[in-house]
Amino acid sequence: MARSGHKYIFVIGGVMSGVGKGIAISSMGLLLKSRGFSVNLVKVDPYLNVDAGTMNPTEHGEVFVLNSGLETDQDMGNYERFLNRDLGAEDYMTSGMVYQSVIARERSLGYGGKCVEAIPHVRDEILDRINAAAAHNGSKVSIIEIGGTVGDFQNELFIDAARVLKMRHPDDVLFVMVSYIPIPGTLGEMKTKPTQNAVRQLNSYGVQPEFIIARSKRSLDVKRKEKIATACSISTDHVISAPDIESIYDVPLNFEKDKLAEMLISSLKLPNKKNAGLTMWKKFVRNIKCKDIPQVNIAIIGKYFDTGDFVLSDAYLSVIEAIKFSAATLHVAPHIHWINAKDFEHGTSTAVLAKCDGIIVPGGFGESGIEGKIKTVKYARIKKIPYLGLCYGMQLLVIEYARNVAKLTGAHTTEIDSNTPHPIIAVMESQRENLAVDNYGGSMRLGTYEAILKKNTLAAASYKTKFIEERHRHRYEINPNYIPHLEKAGLVFSGTSPDGVLMEIAELPGKVHPFMLGTQFHPEFRARPLAPHPLFTAFLRAAIERRNKRTKNA
Ligand code: GLN
Numbered sequence: 001m002a003r004s005g006h007k008y009i010f011v012i013g014g015v016m017s018g019v020g021k022g023i024a025i026s027s028m029g030l031l032l033k034s035r036g037f038s039v040n041l042v043k044v045d046p047y048l049n050v051d052a053g054t055m056n057p058t059e060h061g062e063v064f065v066l067n068s069g070l071e072t073d074q075d076m077g078n079y080e081r082f083l084n085r086d087l088g089a090e091d092y093m094t095s096g097m098v099y100q101s102v103i104a105r106e107r108s109l110g111y112g113g114k115c116v117e118a119i120p121h122v123r124d125e126i127l128d129r130i131n132a133a134a135a136h137n138g139s140k141v142s143i144i145e146i147g148g149t150v151g152d153f154q155n156e157l158f159i160d161a162a163r164v165l166k167m168r169h170p171d172d173v174l175f176v177m178v179s180y181i182p183i184p185g186t187l188g189e190m191k192t193k194p195t196q197n198a199v200r201q202l203n204s205y206g207v208q209p210e211f212i213i214a215r216s217k218r219s220l221d222v223k224r225k226e227k228i229a230t231a232c233s234i235s236t237d238h239v240i241s242a243p244d245i246e247s248i249y250d251v252p253l254n255f256e257k258d259k260l261a262e263m264l265i266s267s268l269k270l271p272n273k274k275n276a277g278l279t280m281w282k283k284f285v286r287n288i289k290c291k292d293i294p295q296v297n298i299a300i301i302g303k304y305f306d307t308g309d310f311v312l313s314d315a316y317l318s319v320i321e322a323i324k325f326s327a328a329t330l331h332v333a334p335h336i337h338w339i340n341a342k343d344f345e346h347g348t349s350t351a352v353l354a355k356c357d358g359i360i361v362p363g364g365f366g367e368s369g370i371e372g373k374i375k376t377v378k379y380a381r382i383k384k385i386p387y388l389g390l391c392y393g394m395q396l397l398v399i400e401y402a403r404n405v406a407k408l409t410g411a412h413t414t415e416i417d418s419n420t421p422h423p424i425i426a427v428m429e430s431q432r433e434n435l436a437v438d439n440y441g442g443s444m445r446l447g448t449y450e451a452i453l454k455k456n457t458l459a460a461a462s463y464k465t466k467f468i469e470e471r472h473r474h475r476y477e478i479n480p481n482y483i484p485h486l487e488k489a490g491l492v493f494s495g496t497s498p499d500g501v502l503m504e505i506a507e508l509p510g511k512v513h514p515f516m517l518g519t520q521f522h523p524e525f526r527a528r529p530l531a532p533h534p535l536f537t538a539f540l541r542a543a544i545e546r547r548n549k550r551t552k553n554a
Contacts, residue, residue, distance in 0.1 A: 001127065002169045003134050007141045007268045010162040012209070013149040014179035014198030019215040020251070021178045022075030024242065025145050026082035027252035028176075030281070031261035032141055033083060036273035040137040041079040042091050042130060042144040043072065046154035050096040053473075054441050057304040057315035064318065065473045065525055066092070069447025074317050075145065077525065081321060082252070084528050090133040095154065098125050118157060126161040141268070150177070150202045163206050174267055177202065177209040178242075181216040181224065190216060192228050199232040210267055211238045211260070219243045238263060249285045249529060252278065284529045287328035296543045298323060299337045299356040301344075301376045303369035313338060319362050319390065322527035326536040332544055341369030341376070350379040357550070358386040358515075358543030361393030363473065363522060367416050374400050381508070386515035386542035388535070389506075391474050394518025395425045398478055398486065398506050406489035408482070415476050424486075426479045435475075444475045449497065449521070451504040457494035458517050459505045462538035468495070470504075470521035477520070478503040495519070515542035 002008070009028065013021050022043075029039045049055060052063045053071030064077040068089040080087055102125050106116045134142045146162070148155040166173040179195040199209060212228060214220050220228075220241035229236040240258045245251065255261065256278075265272065304315035313320060313336075320336065327334040337356060344350055353359060359380045361373050373393070377400040380387035389397040395413055402411035402424045413425035427435065434443040448469050453460040460466070480501060483493065490512065495505030508516040519535065527533035 002165055002172055003131050005140070006131075006134050006172065007270060008130070008162075008165060008169075008173045009141065009143045009176060009264065009268070010159075010173065011143060011145050011176045011178060012155075012159065012202065012207075013146075014177045014202070014212075015149065015182075015194045016180050017149050019178060019180045020242070020248070021145055022078045023248045023251050024176075024178050024213050025075075025143050026078045027255055028260065028264065029079065029143055030082045030252045030278075031255060032143075032264065034278055034281075035261060035265065035275050037141050037265075037270065038137065038139040039083065039141045039143060040091060040133055040139040041083065041087065042093070042133050042142055043075050043079070043147065044126075044145060044155070044158050045073055045092075045094040045147045046152065046158065047094055047147075048096045048099070049094055050100055051092075051094065051442055053444075053446075061314035062317045063473070065446060065471045065522065067448040067471065069442075069472075071442065071446065071473070073147075074314065077318050077321070078248075081528050084530050088133070088136050090129070090136045093126070093129050095157075098122060098129065101125055119160065122157055123161045123164065126158055127165060130161070130165075141270070150198050150205075156205070159202075159205050159207060166207070171269055174211070174264070175202075175207055175209040176211040176213060178213045178215060181214050181220065183217050190218070190220070190224050192224055192231070195228060196231040208233065210234060211240060211263070213240045213242050213260075215242045215244075217244050247285060247289055249281070249288060253282065253285065280530055284325075284328060287331065288324055288529075290328075290331065290333070293331050293333050294544070294547065295333045295335050296327070296357045296540065296547050297335050297337060297355060298358045298360060298540075298543060299339050299353055300360045300362060301339050301341050301373055302362055303341050303364060316362050318522070318524040318527070319360065322524040322533050322536045323360075323540070325527050325529050325532035326540045328529075329532050329537065330540055330544065332540065334540075339376075341372035344372030344375045345369070350375050353379050353385065354383065356385060357547040358388070358539060360388045360390065360539075361396060362524075363391035363393065365392070365415075370396070370416060374403075378404060381513065381516055384513055386539055386546060387513075387517070388515070388539040389518030390524065391472075391520060391522055394506055394520050395474075395476065395478070397516070397518040398491065399424050401489070401491050401506075402482065402486060406486055406491070408485070413476055422482070423479055424482050425476045427476055431475050445472045445477075447471060449504075451495045451521075452498055453505070454492070454494045454496075457492060457505075458507045458510060458515065458538070459494040459535075462534045464534070470519070470523055471525040472521045474520065478506070514545065515539055 029041050032039045051071045062074040063071045070089040072092045146158045225239040228239050323334050402408040408422040411422035411424045412420035414423045492507050493503045494507050504520045506518050523533045523535045
């Protein structure tokens with residue numbers, strides 16, 4: 001049932017969602033890794049979608065794409081960034097995925113005529129998948145995040161799978177609850193009762209947490225730690241204080257203060273190994289938090305912001321982090337301006353962008369905001385403001401160039417206008433078949449593909465290599481029929497698929513514009529704290545140059 005010699009840490013949320021379970025897990029992973037243990041991080045999402053790809057980003061945040069092409073939850077991005085390692089499709093599962101396998105097996109008589117039930121069959125499928133992830137990575141420790149909060153109906157089967165594993169292998173499995181300790185404004189005092197109740201609820205499933213990571217606005221005092229420990233039957237030093245902090249990248253350093261990694265190692269009866277320390281990580285955190293450094297103003301022109309009365313930037317999480325990593329190495333502080341593309345369609349002048357040092361148009365789908373984004377591209381091109389287009393942002397760069405420079409009036413993407421006289425961006429044949437039968441789930445061009453860079457281009461100078469591998473998530477491509485015309489008009493396709501058919505990067509020559517480049521892929525998915533992405537770094541360098549000129553002229 002368990003992999004021999006393997007250790008499992010299950011992490012479950014208490015009280016409410018959104019308190020940073022993913023970051024807690026990523027941090028535990030980093031700390032165990034720095035102590036020489038091979039770790040894999042697994043995310044369990046209890047919803048019935050087979051993957052995260054069909055969900056609106058305003059609903060669920062960013063869709064993070066793995067090398068394999070699996071469309072996953074944004075937490076997987078955090079896991080990869082903290083571990084500094086690519087994760088596999090085995091490391092992610094949803095209820096939809098689990099049920100799909102069980103039902104497919106039933107349809108092929110895989111259960112030998114038995115009555116197929118949630119328990120044990122679905123539960124066993126969950127455990128098989130957890131072990132498949134461990135086997136695939138050949139790791140020693142799995143840290144598994146059970147999505148949602150204790151008390152949710154949706155995650156009960158996953159908790160039960162973990163319970164059974166613990167029952168059979170008590171020394172190899174432990175539970176951590178990430179809970180929330182509110183400080184109601186009217187009281188001004190930390191209240192532990194919701195956490196006590198959450199633990200009681202978990203107990204009712206037959207599960208006892210060994211650690212509680214207590215998220216709160218402030219650090220826990222000794223009195224609260226003791227109260228939680230006594231009420232929840234765990235030792236006081238296993239109550240870990242996790243106050244709000246300036247940067248998520250500080251969380252592992254904070255856990256070190258409470259000796260969390262040492263206690264996890266001893267609870268799991270793992271051998272003590274040499275701690276390699278976190279020198280590079282600490283240096284990165286110092287850089288990212290540095291205040292006394294020049295600021296660069298980066299505008300992100302998006303549209304997935306509005307949720308009710310709130311504005312969220314979660315849909316662009318990897319883009320923001322990629323900017324931060326490159327900024328940290330260049331010793332500048334990025335000031336991100338969120339601009340809703342729809343505003344440029346409703347009267348706001350693009351001249352507000354003049355105060356920005358760099359502009360990013362990130363990925364997107366559909367019609368809303370598209371003309372606003374095209375106006376942005378035009379402004380960046382004419383005013384020579386560094387521009388980085390990511391996926392849709394690249395397609396729109398090409399459309400704007402086609403319309404306004406190559407004189408292809410009405411040029412468009414067939415995603416929006418199937419009757420355009422100039423379908424500059426269009427679907428490939430295989431995609432046409434998918435769309436004809438409404439096959440939307442997991443059917444885009446997804447995951448890592450190789451590309452070849454052209455010599456003496458901005459792309460080649462940024463990457464400093466000829467071959468690259470980047471992650472994709474799109475259905476439409478630059479129409480090969482228009483390439484000669486666009487090239488003649490001055491656009492450079494500096495990255496192509498190895499067979500030369502698909503255009504992966506478009507840019508303007510350095511003598512025309514300081515930095516105008518778009519990628520059909522999503523470089524942001526491969527940016528890491530300790531390995532910033534070369535394109536983001538090159539883009540920010542250009543932005544810093546503009547900033548320096550602006551401040552000199554001011
Ligand atoms: N909507 C475009 C396409 O499907 C771009 C997708 C994206 O930006 N990820 O090709």
